[in-house]
Amino acid sequence: MIPELLLAIVSHRVVSAPTVQSLWRYVKESKIPTDLGLFIGDALIGRGRSQAASKFLSSEIPYMIFIDDDIIFTTQDIIKLYESMKSGYDVIGGIYPVRGASQLSSYAFGGHMPMDGKIYEIEYLATGFMGISRRCLQKIKDELKPPWLNPNDWSQCYPFFASGRCLNPQLFDELYTSLGKNTMSKKSLMNTLTRVGVHVRPGSDPIYISEDWDFCETARKVGVKVYADTSIQVGHMREQAFTPQDVQSLQLREHMDKQIYGAMRNQSELMMSVDTDLSEFLHNPVSRIQEFMNTAQSDLAKKWENKAGDTESFYRDNREYLFDLAAFNRTPGYFQDRIAQLVNIRGQKILDIGCGIGTLVFAMAEEGNRVVGWDINQTCINFCRFKKKKYKLGGGFVTKQPDYGQFDLITAIDVLEHIDTLEEFIYNLGKGMKQGAKFYHSDYFPKGEVWPMHFEENGKHLSKWLKKAGIIEWDGRWGIRG
Numbered sequence: 001m002i003p004e005l006l007l008a009i010v011s012h013r014v015v016s017a018p019t020v021q022s023l024w025r026y027v028k029e030s031k032i033p034t035d036l037g038l039f040i041g042d043a044l045i046g047r048g049r050s051q052a053a054s055k056f057l058s059s060e061i062p063y064m065i066f067i068d069d070d071i072i073f074t075t076q077d078i079i080k081l082y083e084s085m086k087s088g089y090d091v092i093g094g095i096y097p098v099r100g101a102s103q104l105s106s107y108a109f110g111g112h113m114p115m116d117g118k119i120y121e122i123e124y125l126a127t128g129f130m131g132i133s134r135r136c137l138q139k140i141k142d143e144l145k146p147p148w149l150n151p152n153d154w155s156q157c158y159p160f161f162a163s164g165r166c167l168n169p170q171l172f173d174e175l176y177t178s179l180g181k182n183t184m185s186k187k188s189l190m191n192t193l194t195r196v197g198v199h200v201r202p203g204s205d206p207i208y209i210s211e212d213w214d215f216c217e218t219a220r221k222v223g224v225k226v227y228a229d230t231s232i233q234v235g236h237m238r239e240q241a242f243t244p245q246d247v248q249s250l251q252l253r254e255h256m257d258k259q260i261y262g263a264m265r266n267q268s269e270l271m272m273s274v275d276t277d278l279s280e281f282l283h284n285p286v287s288r289i290q291e292f293m294n295t296a297q298s299d300l301a302k303k304w305e306n307k308a309g310d311t312e313s314f315y316r317d318n319r320e321y322l323f324d325l326a327a328f329n330r331t332p333g334y335f336q337d338r339i340a341q342l343v344n345i346r347g348q349k350i351l352d353i354g355c356g357i358g359t360l361v362f363a364m365a366e367e368g369n370r371v372v373g374w375d376i377n378q379t380c381i382n383f384c385r386f387k388k389k390k391y392k393l394g395g396g397f398v399t400k401q402p403d404y405g406q407f408d409l410i411t412a413i414d415v416l417e418h419i420d421t422l423e424e425f426i427y428n429l430g431k432g433m434k435q436g437a438k439f440y441h442s443d444y445f446p447k448g449e450v451w452p453m454h455f456e457e458n459g460k461h462l463s464k465w466l467k468k469a470g471i472i473e474w475d476g477r478w479g480i481r482g
Contacts, residue, residue, distance in 0.1 A: 002033070003033045011041075012048070091216070093130035114230065123226070176189055311420045349408050365395040407433075415443075417454040427469045438480050443462070445458065
């Protein structure tokens with residue numbers, strides 16, 4: 001059987017243990033026919049990558065993924081890149097920081113890349129976790145006709161990756177003027193500069209680009225766009241020397257970190273196994289569950305457009321919503337964006353409205369709170385109870401509305417935009433809450449084609465309705481029953 005995917009590790013040193021562990025986990029969990037290529041020992045990384053790409057091109061494998069020797073990733077990260085390449089993305093990768101985490105290793109057009117789990121076309125993608133289709137390399141070979149280098153030794157390859165300088169248009173024009181406008185045309189000058197490794201990079205600063213960024217320039221020359229999937233956020237190892245004083249400082253920081261963020265981190269790590277949990281709960285293969293999760297958002301949108309009953313009926317009997325929540329709650333930014341403000345709350349009685357698959361309930365229960373999760377979707381509630389039993393977690397789950405007056409804190413994460421009768425809902429919430437109880441909500445009302453089930457028109461009235469219900473806001477997410 002011809003493999004569908006080549007995982008290529010190019011390194012002049014040894015592969016780190018965490019990267020080996022990530023590879024081992026992928027081999028154990030994935031069903032994709034995969035080959036592993038190790039290109040070890042060449043200190044010239046651009047030449048090593050070019051060798052790997054050239055050998056890949058000479059094979060019949062349709063897709064490859066470069067993985068640096070110090071990258072930590074999950075099986076799902078690989079599957080996402082593979083599925084994206086199969087759907088037509090010729091160059092796409094995950095994102096990660098440079099060592100020291102001072103900036104991202106990839107560069108978006110204009111320098112800003114939203115961390116919202118979407119796919120964006122970008123200017124430069126780092127090779128540490130980059131997927132490339134065979135058709136892309138074939139197009140570069142056919143159209144640009146790169147030379148076959150080092151034909152008589154071990155390093156023979158096409159120069160797909162080569163570092164070089166970049167000029168902006170202003171410097172290019174200055175160079176063209178200094179050489180004399182009658183000497184050659186601008187096109188001839190640009191071709192000459194390209195052959196010696198200098199590119200013209202419109203609208204930005206002149207920089208010396210690395211071999212992976214150079215490849216992005218090369219790909220664009222043959223009409224191939226470069227993309228980053230911001231839902232794939234992999235780890236980047238860093239070597240560091242520690243002193244005995246650092247050990248004391250680190251131990252104190254870890255203790256404080258565990259006290260404040262321990263529950264959130266534990267639940268975030270558990271979410272990495274949500275596909276396996278769903279597989280056990282629904283008695284379906286993991287591969288099938290992953291397929292459901294990958295298409296859940298679009299499946300849910302289509303189901304909404306064709307719904308027969310009212311909004312409440314849509315969510316009550318909806319199994320697709322289970323997969324959509326699983327995929328969304330597992331995105332790297334979910335805990336930071338949605339529930340980071342709820343850390344270090346203890347000894348409270350909490351109601352989570354629209355608890356979904358129980359992510360917040362489990363985290364807040366682990367913090368030492370008495371938590372009830374309420375959702376009208378019986379399948380979601382059944383999954384919460386399954387997960388609670390499997391991992392011996394805290395929290396209770398109901399499908400009927402509890403008495404709001406019992407609770408010190410009521411939360412609603414990505415819920416209010418799904419309620420068509422929101423004014424009535426908010427009024428009843430405020431009427432039922434006890435004085436001094438707090439209300440935390442995280443909302444996203446815009447709908448568009450992706451979320452047609454969002455009641456966008458309610459967003460502009462929310463503050464007015466909260467005030468009418470006696471809930472005093474002190475920022476965009478927190479309020480207190482006055």
